[in-house]
Amino acid sequence: MDGEDGISYAANKLGQELLGFHGIEFIIFRDGANRKIEKLRGVEDDPDFVKVATNVTGLEELIYATAVAGDLRDRCYQLNVSWNADAPEEQRTRVVDECELPCTVGSGNNSYGTNMLNAGQAGSTYAMWREVASTILLSGCENIAKEVYSQKMGLAYSGEDPNYIESPYSKRSFxxxxxxxxxxENSIYGGVEGNRNESKSIMAYLKKYNPELAATVETNIKNSLDKLTACQNSGTAFVDNPKAQCVADAIAAIEALDASLTAASTWIAAN
Structure with missing residues (x-):
């Protein structure tokens, strides 16, 4: 992986468990802090790591991290090109011509963004805009909420899988x-804060036609963020105490958000 084709090798030869950010995190963070340079100049001595591999040098780890970071960059490019019609040309060239990664729906010409924007028109897989909004809420937002409370937090909290901890080395889980x-929140309100048009958002539609449900979703988003802020301010990382009361409170709040997102998706699909 230390040659010119290192990124390509990582993308095509490494399994999903070795790609993405979390492998990189292990190399550049330890115990909630940046890893010491002197450690990278030596041999890996993490107790769990040396059980499966010995005499792995910091240089070898950095070669791996560089290749995986390159693949991660390309996947970010792929995501942007797949959704953003105004993605930079150099990203499009990298994705389409150099990496030959898919960025359209099926074998058609529509990007994922165009496919949604053209709902109800020829070539789109969506028959109507309600289907788009319902998909955003259910397949996008609700799935994220469910993953956070039931897996990312819930598996360690319940003890079902105490080793299922996201970002344990940087201690940035919360x-x-x-x-x-x-x-x-960004998906429902029509963009990132400071650069969104709420008047054309899913939330605007809910507020106009089902204000009670809109208020429930808004309250649950705020409550989820507040509970996670309390976790951040607890002074203890998730990996150090996954069964903390603040974790239980956050799980309950996000589970309520999950339920309200499902309700919103169902209501919009029918209205």
């Missing part, structure tokens, strides 16, 4: 979960 909920 911040990751918070950002997950922010992504739900």
């Amino acid at each position: 911040y990751d979960f918070y950002d997950n909920i922010i992504s739900i």
